[in-house]
Amino acid sequence: MVYLTATLPPSKEAEFFKLINARPEDVTMIRTSTTRANVMYSVQTLTATTPEQATEAVTTKVREVLDRKLGEYPWPAKITVYCNTVVATDALATELNCDAYHRDVDTRDGKAERLRAWMSGVERERYGGGRVIVATNALGLGIDVPDIRVVMHVEMPFEMADYAQQSGRAGRDGKRSEAIVVRVAAEGQRRMLMGLGGRGAVDDFVNGQVCRRVILDSEMDGRGNRDRCEEGEEQCDVCQAADAMVEPEDLELSEEDEEIGLRAQEIGVQQIRSRVASRAISEAREVELFRERLQERLLGGCMFCYPLGMADANPDHTGIDCSMARTGSDLARKIFDMGLRMQACLRREGELEKFGGCFHCFLPQELCNGWEENTVEGGWRRIEDVECRYQGVMVSTISYVYTLSPDEARELFFRIGFIGRKGNSANQGFKEKDLWK
Numbered sequence: 283m284v285y286l287t288a289t290l291p292p293s294k295e296a297e298f299f300k301l302i303n304a305r306p307e308d309v310t311m312i313r314t315s316t317t318r319a320n321v322m323y324s325v326q327t328l329t330a331t332t333p334e335q336a337t338e339a340v341t342t343k344v345r346e347v348l349d350r351k352l353g354e355y356p357w358p359a360k361i362t363v364y365c366n367t368v369v370a371t372d373a374l375a376t377e378l379n380c381d382a383y384h385r386d387v388d389t390r391d392g393k394a395e396r397l398r399a400w401m402s403g404v405e406r407e408r409y410g411g412g413r414v415i416v417a418t419n420a421l422g423l424g425i426d427v428p429d430i431r432v433v434m435h436v437e438m439p440f441e442m443a444d445y446a447q448q449s450g451r452a453g454r455d456g457k458r459s460e461a462i463v464v465r466v467a468a469e470g471q472r473r474m475l476m477g478l479g480g481r482g483a484v485d486d487f488v489n490g491q492v493c494r495r496v497i498l499d500s501e502m503d504g505r506g507n508r509d510r511c512e513e514g515e516e517q518c519d520v521c522q523a524a525d526a527m528v529e530p531e532d533l534e535l536s537e538e539d540e541e542i543g544l545r546a547q548e549i550g551v552q553q554i555r556s557r558v559a560s561r562a563i564s565e566a567r568e569v570e571l572f573r574e575r576l577q578e579r580l581l582g583g584c585m586f587c588y589p590l591g592m593a594d595a596n597p598d599h600t601g602i603d604c605s606m607a608r609t610g611s612d613l614a615r616k617i618f619d620m621g622l623r624m625q626a627c628l629r630r631e632g633e634l635e636k637f638g639g640c641f642h643c644f645l646p647q648e649l650c651n652g653w654e655e656n657t658v659e660g661g662w663r664r665i666e667d668v669e670c671r672y673q674g675v676m677v678s679t680i681s682y683v684y685t686l687s688p689d690e691a692r693e694l695f696f697r698i699g700f701i702g703r704k705g706n707s708a709n710q711g712f713k714e715k716d717l718w719k
Contacts, residue, residue: 289502291503320456328467371417374436379409380414383397428454433460438463618678650672
C-alpha cells in the first residue's frame with residue numbers, strides 16, 4: 283500500500299498511522315522539503331482599528347500589489363488570490379473585476395469553465411487580462427497550473443498545512459515565483475478576545491522574527507537544522523531585510539561580535555523549534571480541557587430551564603430543543619431563536635463537510651459519544667442506536683456568546699458560515715438585520 287500526501291507534518295504522523303491502522307515501525311516514509319526553492323515568501327502586515335478600515339486597507343493593498351506583479355510577470359503568467367471565506371472571495375472578485383472560485387459558485391460545468399478561462403487567459407477585457415482569480419481553498423487540490431507566478435493570501439489560513447498546500451501552487455514549472463500574505467495586525471488580537479488562542483506555527487510565520495522557511499520546514503517537515511534561506515533559494519523578506527541591514531563597515535566584524543550574532547540567531551531558532559516540539563502536547567491538553575468543560579456544561583442542564591427553576595424537572599434535554607425557552611426573558615428568547623437558525627444553517631447541505639463532525643451536535647467525532655473509531659478502515663463510524671448526548675450544547679453556547687458579545691464572535695460566525703452568505707435559500711424567512719449582522 284502506498285500513501286501520497288504533500289502536507290503531513292511530523293506532529294500529525296501518529297494520527298495518520300492510527301487512521302490507516304498501521305504501526306510506525308512497519309512504514310517506510312520518504313520526505314522531501316515542503317518549501318520551494320524557487321518561491322519567495324513574504325508577508326505584508328497592515329494596521330486598522332475598525333472592520334471597515336481593515337477591509338479598505340486590505341483591498342487597497344491587494345490591488346496595489348497585484349498591479350505591480352502583473353507588470354513584473356507578463357502574460358501568460360497567472361495569479362491566484364486566496365481568501366478564507368466565500369463572502370470575502372466574492373467581494374474581492376467583484377472589486378477587482380475578475381472571476382471568483384469557491385464551492386457555492388456556479389454549476390460544476392460553470393466552475394470548469396471559469397478555470398479554463400483563467401488558465402487560457404481568454405478574458406482579456408477583465409482585470410489583469412483575465413490572469414487573476416480569487417478563490418477559497420476549493421481551488422487547490424488537483425490543480426496543476428505550471429505558470430502561476432504569484433499566490434497571494436488575504437489573511438493566513440488557519441492551518442500551516444493549508445498554507446503550504448496552497449502556496450505550493452506557485453512556480454510549479456521551476457521558475458521564480460512568489461507567495462505573498464496580506465494581513466491585518468489585529469487578527470491575532472481578535473482571536474485572543476474570542477478565546478481561540480494562537481495558531482502556533484501560523485503566528486510564528488507571519489510575525490517574521492525568523493526566516494519564513496525556518497517555520498515552514500520545521501512545522502511541515504520536522505527540519506531543525508535551518509536558520510535562514512540557503513544558497514540556491516529565493517530569499518524570503520525576512521532574510522532580505524536582515525541582509526540589507528549589513529552596512530559595508532560592518533562586514534569586518536570581530537570574531538567575538540560575529541560569534542555573539544550567530545549565537546543570538548541560534549537561540550531564536552531553538553526557541554521556535556521548542557515551540558513546535560511542544561505544540562502537540564499543548565493541543566492534546568486543550569482537547570482534554572474542552573472535553574471536561576463539555577461534560578460540565580452537560581451536567582449543568584439546560585441553560586434556558588435553569589433560570590426558571592425547571593432544570594431538575596426537565597433533565598432530558600440540553601437547550602436547543604427546550605419547550606420552556608420562549609417563556610423566559612427576552613434575552614433567552616433571542617438566544618434560543620438564534621440557536622435554531624444557526625442549527626438550520628449548519629445542517630444545510632454542504633455547510634458541514636462529510637465526516638467533518640457529528641451532524642447532530644457539530645462536535646468532532648472524537649469528542650462525541652455517538653461515534654467510535656473504525657479500527658478496520660480508519661476514521662470514525664456512527665454507533666447504531668446511540669443518541670448523541672451533546673445535542674444543542676454547542677449551538678446554545680455559541681448563540682449565547684454571540685448575543686452578548688457580537689463583535690468578538692463575528693470571526694467565529696464567518697468561519698462556520700452562519701453570517702455573510704446572503705441569498706441562500708436556507709436563510710429565507712429571516713430578517714437580514716437579525717441573521718446577517
